[in-house]
Amino acid sequence: MTDTLRVEIWRGTETGQFQTFDLPRREHQTVLDVVTEIQREHDATLSYRFACRVGMCGSCAMVVNGRPRWTCRTRVSEVIDDGEPLRLEPLRNFAVVKDLAVEMTQFFDKWKAAQGYFEPGAEPAKDFAVVPPATRERQAADAGIECIGCGVCYSACDVVAWDSDYLGPAALNRAWTLVNDVRDRGQGTRLDAVSSSDGCQACHTHMSCTQFCPKAIEPTYAIAGLKRAMIKRALRGVR
Numbered sequence: 001m002t003d004t005l006r007v008e009i010w011r012g013t014e015t016g017q018f019q020t021f022d023l024p025r026r027e028h029q030t031v032l033d034v035v036t037e038i039q040r041e042h043d044a045t046l047s048y049r050f051a052c053r054v055g056m057c058g059s060c061a062m063v064v065n066g067r068p069r070w071t072c073r074t075r076v077s078e079v080i081d082d083g084e085p086l087r088l089e090p091l092r093n094f095a096v097v098k099d100l101a102v103e104m105t106q107f108f109d110k111w112k113a114a115q116g117y118f119e120p121g122a123e124p125a126k127d128f129a130v131v132p133p134a135t136r137e138r139q140a141a142d143a144g145i146e147c148i149g150c151g152v153c154y155s156a157c158d159v160v161a162w163d164s165d166y167l168g169p170a171a172l173n174r175a176w177t178l179v180n181d182v183r184d185r186g187q188g189t190r191l192d193a194v195s196s197s198d199g200c201q202a203c204h205t206h207m208s209c210t211q212f213c214p215k216a217i218e219p220t221y222a223i224a225g226l227k228r229a230m231i232k233r234a235l236r237g238v239r
């Protein structure tokens, strides 16, 4: 292993340039370790975001050598061969606040637009609902529940790049999780919310979201599930 790691980091907003740093190459260093070392030892003005460092909070995602990734759980050795530079950019399809930090407001507004929140109904149950783990609905809901809101899928999605109004894979995955939640009472309005031209019909099934999700969630299949649910509802004549 070479002793030095060359790192090229985007500095600026929509306009800017790459800045180069040379760091000691360490055996198990993660991409987030590298960014943190640069910020602490070389340039305190470097902006980036992280919180948990253990793959829980979803705040550390960046484009690493051309591909969106969570950086706290990505080792440098997974991304580059020995001697190659590490190249870090902010997530695509987001406005850049500064350097590697992006503006997440639109991303989470779309979760709300997809009615990606639990709707208890007019008379919420007073006791805990028992939803057996073996049921189809529970398994379908569980399949997407571990989303950490990192934005990797959204950054990878070409449809978001073409159409900034598209709700995107994370919001639609959240909606599908709730469609399968037998306790939820907002199914009609949620299916309306995701049926618009900016909803699940806009997905071109490119699979980039599913390919890159660090939590192995499959938004492509969630979106296909929403399309099936819409068709079933239409066949039943429900408006």
Ligand code: SF4
Pocket (backbone or CB within 6 Å): 153, 156, 157, 158, 159, 160, 168, 169, 202, 203, 204, 205, 206, 207, 208, 209, 210, 219, 220, 223
């Ligand atoms: S499958 Fe759909 S949501 Fe996922 S990246 Fe492709 S177009 Fe985007």
Ligand code: SF4
Pocket (backbone or CB within 6 Å): 146, 147, 148, 149, 150, 151, 152, 153, 154, 169, 170, 173, 212, 213, 214, 215, 216, 217, 219
């Ligand atoms: S679906 Fe995966 S990639 Fe998308 S926000 Fe959730 S955890 Fe991140």
Ligand code: FES
Pocket (backbone or CB within 6 Å): 050, 051, 052, 053, 054, 055, 056, 057, 058, 059, 060, 061, 070, 071, 072, 073
């Ligand atoms: S810092 Fe929390 S997921 Fe990476």
